[in-house]
Amino acid sequence: MNGPTTIYLKTPTSTLTRTAINQIAMETMDHCMRTMGTNPSIRIPYVSVIRRGRSKNFGTFDINKNKIIVYHNVCETVGMMIKTLIHEYTHYLQDMNEYQILYKKVGYNKHPHELEARRNEKLYSQCWKSIKKNLS
Secondary structure, eight states: OOSSOOOOTTOBGGGSOHHHHHHHHHHHHHHHHHHHOOOTTSOOOEEEEEOOSSOOOOEEEETTTTEEEEETTTSOBHHHHHHHHHHHHHHHHSOGGGHHHHHHHHTTTTOHHHHHHHHHGGGHHHHHHHHGGGOO
């Protein structure tokens, strides 16, 4: 990153350059791979951090494209962006073939894949401690 700008978890993503946003995403993905492992049956997903219109979604994992998408304008802070990446990375690790079957039975809020992904979001603090030194 250029310049003396210090980034914090509460830094608004709207104040960051595209380079800084992408660097945070790549550092977070590296951290997830190191600490959570990888899915041996799927290659590591491509990550795209983009602007999205009026979506309420922070991000998504598209299993068909093997792609994690994060909407940086919906994730208003660095912390929320990191949580979203961890959440979507968790989906990459899961058996997504059973996702729709379970979704029809229990819905989104009680879906075991979503519950696990939301639990893993709590790892953002550990992730931040690991990556923040690489951002300046």
